[in-house]
Amino acid sequence: MLDAVRAEALKLRRHRATWMMVWIYPIAITLIVAGMLVYGAFRAHGVPAPAQPALEWIRESTTLWKLPASPPGRFLIAGFCAVVFAGEYGWNTWKLIIPARARWQLIAAKWVVALGFLTIALIAADLITLIGSWLGSFQGDGIPAGVTLAAVLEAHWQAGAHALLPIVYTIAFAGLFAILTQSILATVILSIALVVIEGLWPLIGLFLHQYVPALTETLVRVLPFYHLANLKTWASGAGLTMPLGPDAVVSMSWAMSFAVLMGWILAAAAATQLRFLRQDLN
Amino acid sequence: MSTDEPGGAPALELRALGKTYGRGAGAKRAVDDVSLTVRGGEVYGFLGPNGAGKSTTIRMALGLIRPSDGDALLFGRPVSDRQALRRVGSLVDGGTFYPFLSGRDNLRVLARTQGHDGARIEAVLERVDLARDAKRKVKGYSTGMKQRLGVAAALLDDPDLVILDEPANGLDAAGIQDMRTLLRGLAADGKAVFLSSHLLHEVEQICDRVAIVHKGQLLREATVREMLDQGEALRIEAEPLDAAAAALEGRWPVERIAGALKVRARRAEAPAIVRTLVEAGADIFHMGPDDQSLEEIFLTMTRDSDA
Numbered sequence: 001m002l003d004a005v006r007a008e009a010l011k012l013r014r015h016r017a018t019w020m021m022v023w024i025y026p027i028a029i030t031l032i033v034a035g036m037l038v039y040g041a042f043r044a045h046g047v048p049a050p051a052q053p054a055l056e057w058i059r060e061s062t063t064l065w066k067l068p069a070s071p072p073g074r075f076l077i078a079g080f081c082a083v084v085f086a087g088e089y090g091w092n093t094w095k096l097i098i099p100a101r102a103r104w105q106l107i108a109a110k111w112v113v114a115l116g117f118l119t120i121a122l123i124a125a126d127l128i129t130l131i132g133s134w135l136g137s138f139q140g141d142g143i144p145a146g147v148t149l150a151a152v153l154e155a156h157w158q159a160g161a162h163a164l165l166p167i168v169y170t171i172a173f174a175g176l177f178a179i180l181t182q183s184i185l186a187t188v189i190l191s192i193a194l195v196v197i198e199g200l201w202p203l204i205g206l207f208l209h210q211y212v213p214a215l216t217e218t219l220v221r222v223l224p225f226y227h228l229a230n231l232k233t234w235a236s237g238a239g240l241t242m243p244l245g246p247d248a249v250v251s252m253s254w255a256m257s258f259a260v261l262m263g264w265i266l267a268a269a270a271a272t273q274l275r276f277l278r279q280d281l282n
Numbered sequence: 283m284s285t286d287e288p289g290g291a292p293a294l295e296l297r298a299l300g301k302t303y304g305r306g307a308g309a310k311r312a313v314d315d316v317s318l319t320v321r322g323g324e325v326y327g328f329l330g331p332n333g334a335g336k337s338t339t340i341r342m343a344l345g346l347i348r349p350s351d352g353d354a355l356l357f358g359r360p361v362s363d364r365q366a367l368r369r370v371g372s373l374v375d376g377g378t379f380y381p382f383l384s385g386r387d388n389l390r391v392l393a394r395t396q397g398h399d400g401a402r403i404e405a406v407l408e409r410v411d412l413a414r415d416a417k418r419k420v421k422g423y424s425t426g427m428k429q430r431l432g433v434a435a436a437l438l439d440d441p442d443l444v445i446l447d448e449p450a451n452g453l454d455a456a457g458i459q460d461m462r463t464l465l466r467g468l469a470a471d472g473k474a475v476f477l478s479s480h481l482l483h484e485v486e487q488i489c490d491r492v493a494i495v496h497k498g499q500l501l502r503e504a505t506v507r508e509m510l511d512q513g514e515a516l517r518i519e520a521e522p523l524d525a526a527a528a529a530l531e532g533r534w535p536v537e538r539i540a541g542a543l544k545v546r547a548r549r550a551e552a553p554a555i556v557r558t559l560v561e562a563g564a565d566i567f568h569m570g571p572d573d574q575s576l577e578e579i580f581l582t583m584t585r586d587s588d589a
Contacts, residue, residue, distance in 0.1 A: 007394035015382055092378040096388075096435065099344045099372055100396040102364055281346040282338075 004101050004109035005116075008084075012113060017083040021076045022117045026124040029064070033132030040139035054146030058155045061133060064126050065159035068118070069166035069232055071195050077118060077170040078191030084114050085178030085272075086187045094281045103277050107175070111269070114171050122163070126156060162235040165261060166228060172268035179272050179279070201225040202242055209244040220250045224264040227257035291358025293443040293474035294320040294343060300351035301338050301498075312338045314498040315352070320476045322442065325469045327489035327506075328478040329580055335498040336478040337374070340447050343476075344372050356443065368396070371441030376451050377432025381421035385412055385431050388420055389438060396439050406434040409464070425452030433464070444468055446477040450484055462488050482577040486510075496584045509579055516552060517572035518543045520564045529562030530555065544572050 012018050019027075052060075067073040085107075088094045097106060130152065137143045170191070177190040197204070201220075208216040220226045226242055233240040234254035241251040301313040313335040320326040330336045341347040343354045345361040356366035379388045386403060393400030407413045410430040420428065429452045436444055449465075450458050458481075465475050465488055479485050485492060486506060493503040502509070519542045520526035527543055530536050534555070535546040547555060552569065559566055 003394045003397045007391045010387065010394060011380060011383065011391050091380055092375060093380055095341075095344075095346055095372075095374045095378045096392060097395045098346055099367055099370060100392060100439075106395075278348065280341075280348060282341070 001105055001108065004105045005112045007097075008109040008113040009116075012084060012117070015083065017080055017087075018117060021080040021083075022121045024076070025064075025067075025121040026128055029125040029128045029132075033128055033135075036132065037135055037139070040136055052144050054144045054151070057144045057147055058151055061130060061152065062126075062155050062159035064122070064129055065156070065163040068122065068163045068170075071199065074166065074170050074195045075192060077167060078174045078195075079188055080118070081114050081171050081174030082178055082184045082187035082191065084110050085175045086182060086184045089178075089182040090184055098281065104273055107179075107273055107276055111171065111175065114175075115168065118167055122160070126160070130156075162231075165231060165258070169224070169228060169261060169265055172265045172272075176268045176272045176275075179276050198225045198228060201229070205242060205244050205250075209248060213245065213248065216244060217248065217250065220244065221252070222260070224261055226250060227252070227260045230254065230257040231261065291355070292319040292321045293357060294318075294326075294445070294476055295355040295358070296339070296343065296352065297355065298352035299339065299342060299349050299354055301335075301342060301347060302350045312498050313342070313349075316495065316498075316500045317352075318493050318500065318503055320443070320474045322474045323469055323472050324490040325465055325475040325477065325488050327485035327492040328476065328495065329480070329482065329485060329492055330478070330495035331480065331584060333497075334495045336495060337447055338498075339495070340372075340374060340445055340476075340478060343445060344370065344374070346374070368439065369442040370445060371436035371439060371443070372445045372447075373429075373432040373436045373449060374445075374447045376425065376448065377428040377430075377435065379420045379428065379431060379435075382419060384417050384419055385423070385427075385434075386416040388431065389435060392435055392438055398439065400438070402438055402440065406437045409437065410434045411460070426454060426457055429453055430457070433461070437468075441473070443474045443476065446475070448479055449477055450479060450481050458484060482580055486577075494580055494583055501583050514546075514548055515572045516545045516547050516549070516555065517568070517570055518545060518555070518559070518566065519568040520559055520566050522564065525562055526559055526564040529558050529564065533558070542568075 068077060088097075134143070173194055174187055174191050177187040178184075181187055181190065201223075205216055205220055205226075208219070220242060226240070229242075230240040230252060231254060234257070239251060239254060239257075241249050243249050296316050296318050299313060299316045300311070303310045303312055316335070316339055318326075328336050328339070338347060342349045343356070343361065345367060354361045356363070356370060359366040361367060379385075380391065383391065386407065389403045389406070390400050393403060404413065407416050410433050412427065412430050412434060415423070415427060420431070423431065429449065433446070433449060436446065444465075446465075450461055453461060462484065465477070468475050469490070477485075477489075489506055491503065491505050492509055494501045517539075518526065523538070523541070523543065527536050527538065530543065530545055534551070537544040537546075545555060549571065556566060556569070
């Protein structure tokens, strides 16, 4: 299995899509940090900004981890996964590697590499952000008192953990779309449609509830859209209450949303494997 | 030396293999009841016109397509057995590679996927004369170079069975000659070689046994010698030609070709033919062998099948 992962990594690490949709995180952050440091070096020293509370400074330093769960971040992840999973159809290369390795391992290797590359890129970008903040502290606005390394690490660890589920969810569905459609473009379009539906889900719920209230409530509870938003808001401290009408709301615990979302991720991953195992490659 | 299993299982065995695409009225039978065996130490040719089902059969033998009926066995084991499939090297679709990687990196990816370190990469690149171009990205390769890289990929894990779909496609005359030497060398090493081709002249020169497939069905499987013997014929120039043809038609299949007769008969039957012609009052000016090439036999068989 490790060999399959190494092969997948060798294949993708220098691919244009990886540069544009994965390595873009540390590259862009490096450029931004460098720009800010250069600006800081040359700006006129004026009135210093009011000191920021330690907790707020730590919370702001984790902003990067919100990116993967945002619509633009999801589009990038989906685009990369479209190349990872559907690229083999476009290059016609399944015929090269399928005789060499069990099909389930080839798909599993793609999962590991997609998640691994994204994790590496985001951790690198996060480290660059922190180093930039530390270097910036020598240019005037110092690090607030009370900010400790342990507190920073804990906050970043939590932010990273909260970002993981949206990343895995996006990979799961992009992978499924890729195997079903066998097309990079179709995978990207379907993945974008999924993100758009998620964004519109509160409005769709309100609209549908007027006509089929019971069904709408069931859909909100069963489909993954509400649960993804609910977990995002739980990460900020409180859950999401989704109004469906004057007398109907959906509000669920983070544990329930986590369980439902994990169910969808596992179902998508299993469907991907089952479909691929039975797929004819003409 | 042969690479067959000690128990006698052939390197490749297809048993009543069939594939149907679609369902109901729109269903298309691409391969129907194909059975054959390929043993170590032989080069086996799989002949057929475009759309005959050659590629579908090969893909079923490699586990790329699931058969609708029958079985494909590698060294006596089903294709789903990874240990058996690991002993197979293959070239399909003229070599399918990652266009953004170099030739060498493509082989590295394949080696890692196969689970080894690719120690033979340089050797197989040398063997197919691609060592100098191995650094270049595959998207810049010519058809012939991709084909040669495909052969290198097929040989990478030192397989016991090599399955090649149209290996001579895109190769120039020298490349085809090299390929012929390479394939005969593999067979001499005891490996089994199964190749599909439409270049019948090549197959005639390379293969020990051939199978002719048409519209998904196996028409004939035989050694090349047996196949050529089947096409044994005599060319006769005689006058009057009509009388000569009329005299022979009762006993032998006769065909008129450019002022002469082509009689499907073995050499041993020549005296009987001469007697028949003399009795019919025909003058004989020339009589000699008119052996068919594999190509002519192939065309005759597929035409008869269509009829």
